[in-house]
Amino acid sequence: MEKILSKHFFNPEARRLSFYLQNDGYEAARKALTCMSPQEIIEEVMKSNLRGLGGAGFPTGRKWSFIPKDSPEPRYLVVNCDESEPGTFKDRHIIEWTPHTLLEGVMIASFAIGAHQCFVYARGEYVRYANILQTALEEAYRAGFFGKNIFGTGFDLDVMIHLGAGAYICGEESALLESLEGKKGWPRLKPPFPAVSGLFGRPTIINNTETISYVPVIIRNGGEWFSRLGSLKSGGMRLYSVSGHIRKPGVYELPLGTSLREIIYTYAEGMRNGRKLKAVIPGGSSTPVLTAQEIDVKMDFESLAAIGSMLGSAGVIVMDESACLVKALAVLGKFYQHESCGQCTPCREGTGWMTRILHRILTGRGVKGDLENLVRVANNIQGNTICALGDGAAMPMISFVTKFREEFESHIFHKRCTAVR
């Protein structure tokens, strides 16, 4: 299978504009800007079945088509590079190793939606990689790929890279916009959705870094070509961030629909030290956990949804029999408690409550009823919050406790951990 984004990962040369241009760089953008109309680009992206790869999986072409047409209002493109989902590190690789692919995607997407200003919002911790992207951007500016009158078409585009302060919540699109506007990163009430009223109250399209980075190849090779790479409803390829107790952690670019077993045992070369697989989180820490028996699932949006989980950001976290799942969940709980923005009640109070229960269980002070209470609190959060962070905190709680109940009960009733040391 030919790689698209990861072809030149780990090759420092590939960051340079000269290298990128030798490999047909910015040709797709030239094609889009000179030979295609915005409408044609959007249709091509629709054909490709490209879906939002940040986690929600919303069809990208459809999202772009929501932007009001023939309106004199300025509109913006925002690239979400706030990759903060635990277990996910694909966007970092993109801006670290192939920043020009993202920039080319930005150019095409901006042209498609009629934006003349694009913001790339990178998380605060990515300062090193944002600098790489900045260097690439400056290189592209010098070569005349950005700024005024791109390719002599009269299309202007400016790109600004903005570093957040490192809050998980700022990856939520409306909180990201608030943060970009200089305010506290609190999610907004919806509707209106950003495509109608987003950044500074203007129509705004927010896409994940990976999503935008796949746009050039779609324009170059056609939407249908890309669509055929993946499964029926989820087009193309995807970067799977694989981490945990496996021999070869890393980012693997594979077609959507590759089975989880294949990812773990073929690409990541199986479990470490001959230990047995216990649990896998398939799509970043917010997605419901899978047991060892469930890994034959195809890694695409529909197949995972069918077994009650989510593809999310495709951050695969593999845990073997040495992992204490109570501890793992307590760590996750702590993360959500720390990262909840505090705006709405269920998430603000619930995440802390769940974490405290888990901490009690972990330190041998669990009591009968704790698990029921934990699940009840999680259920009370889920669906009642402003944004999806609450759901993201609740789903692992419910799935861990449901699927690995004995382990939790052992901690509560026998004060003993069942993990194999």
Place this chain on the structure above:
Amino acid sequence: MPTLTIDGQPITVSKGTTVIQAAEALGIYIPRYCYHPGLSIAGSCRMCLVEIEKAPRLEVACYSQAADGMVVHTITENVRLARRSVLEFLLSNHPLDCPVCDQSGECDLQNYYMEFGLYQSRFLENKIKRRKAYPIGPHVMLDNERCILCSRCVRFCDEVSKSHELGIVNRGERSEIALYEGRELNNAYSGNVIDICPVGALTERDFRFQCRVWYLNRTASICPGCARGCNIEIHYNVLRPYQSKGKRILRIKPRFNPAVNKWWICDEGRYGFRHIDASNRLRECEAQTADGVIPLGMETALKTAAAWIGESIEQHGKDSVGFFLSPELSNEDLYAILKLARHLGISKIDFRNPGEHPGFEDNFLIRGDKNPNRRGCVELGLYHRQRENGGWMAEEIKQGTLRMLVAFLQDLSLEPEFKAALVSLKRLIFVGSNSNATSEQAGLVLPSATYAEKNGSFTNFQGRAQRFERALVPLGDSLPENELIARIAAHFRMPEQPFEREQLLLDLRAEFPFFDQSTLDPPDVELAYQTTIAQREHA
């Protein structure tokens, strides 16, 4: 104009109306913490979750806009569960110090718990400790442990007072209401954050530990602090004097009036009730004799007053007696005085608030004119009797043509001209509630009731004559001015009947069409600062 159905009842509302407003119009009360009709929508407390058919999850009623064909359910099992869980979350880290909390009794955590909660606590963890009970401004105390972060106070300071003192700092469960660095909550409207705080996080420094709120009586009134005439409610405690160190009035709260003050009042008005129980209140009639000041019985005093007026008219003519009125008198008082003056043929009438300078004014509520009823004086024709030179009365006193003056409320000596003239006055009767330099010079002092102790109406600068009701029994022997006048009038063979309150109003309206056309706002009992019992019973 979308038509929607809420709990089976159809209603047509204007575009942009939210579900919570539409429900309220139907008399369906949806519990809320962060929603306040006078502030922007936060949608953060999640208490107002309702079920909307075809929506995948529960929606907040405060933010969902009414749409045609929308079907809303506010009392399904899911909604009940959601309300209970939100309450449980809010109370999980709440200190539950109700026994020492001033909000107790008018707290929405208590109210909603009794209505929608009633669960056994399953919170076994340690509660988060936060900073408790510290002043954040001259009038407001903050208790971070009790706060539920509804952000009403933050939005009030951003949107209504536009002074931006408060914000929410930190993230997640460490979030707290805090002042911006170097700031203090000392804007002219700071007290309103206490009213809109649904819990005991923001409490009044002045009212702190004075009285349990369920011992308070409430009476609708009008703020006499300036020409705006904000609708207020007087909260007083007379049955349990031991509760509040003998103070009768304990606090003033705003009363909702969309045309005048909406939900708000300024701090000056809120704390402007001190004179009512002040130590300089005149409690009994006094007369100045060669032996000094001696107290008089009311009957004797009124008889003396009538005799003085009668004598002066008889011996020196009608123009030897003058009345000096005050724009702080109510419409009824002014009218009663005018009636008496007309009966006696007295035309030397002036009104003013001596020593007054245009006060602080803003473009929200506070007016520069600090008198509640200047417009009333004008509409009663008093303005036209005022001669061009403001000091004409002082001049006539100096010349000896004006020998006797009946002065109401004000301290005349604040005007240098008057101060010099008062010495040459033969007789001075002072009618007022509090003593001042003029009352000390007066030969006869008649104590009058304050606005909280009488019925009446003030006409605000917009021309709205707004009625206020008696909250307290007048202190000591004092009586409302119109009653004093009525009883003096009786000595001049004037029937007492036209001075009766309702008759007075009828006559007033018949004679001055202004008071007939203008909206004479009835004092209603709708409370602006909290949900009423009646509203809650609907839920």
